[in-house]
Amino acid sequence: MIVLSTGYLTGTPVCWLTPNSHGGMLRKVQNKEQQIIELFRRGDASAMDELYACYADYLTAVCYRYIPDDDKLKDVLQESFIKIFTKVSDFEYRGAGSLKAWLTRIVVNEALNALRREGAAHEQKLAT
Secondary structure (H helix, E strand, C coil): CEEEEECCCCCCEEEEEEECCCCCEEEEECCHHHHHHHHHHHCCCCHHHHHHHHHHHHHHHHHHCCCCCHHHHHHHHHHHHHHHHHHHHHCCCCCCCHHHHHHHHHHHHHHHHHHHHHHHHHHHHHHC
16 A cells, blocks of 8 residues: 555545556545545544544634624534534535535524524513
């Protein structure tokens, strides 16, 4: 096996060449999502860092569409990442994009929950 590239933080091979049955080389690629899920499954300490490095900016942008207030946005993202890191063992990889979709769904749900709580608190304040 000849490693062509490795993961951002982990140094784990993500692209490599292996000999094929015809004496040539076969290029194999593991996508980023598969790599991150594999790190979690192995219990690798860098898995959280790798996931955060890959998706934090994107998830922040998604959350900002719902929660424009910076302090509230940070709270929602913190709750989202806690949920992500505690539930990632339940995640079932279903092909390219499935991890990103799963992460996005968690952030959107947490943002909507925060908006509901805020609306309920505002209604309760008006009622008193």
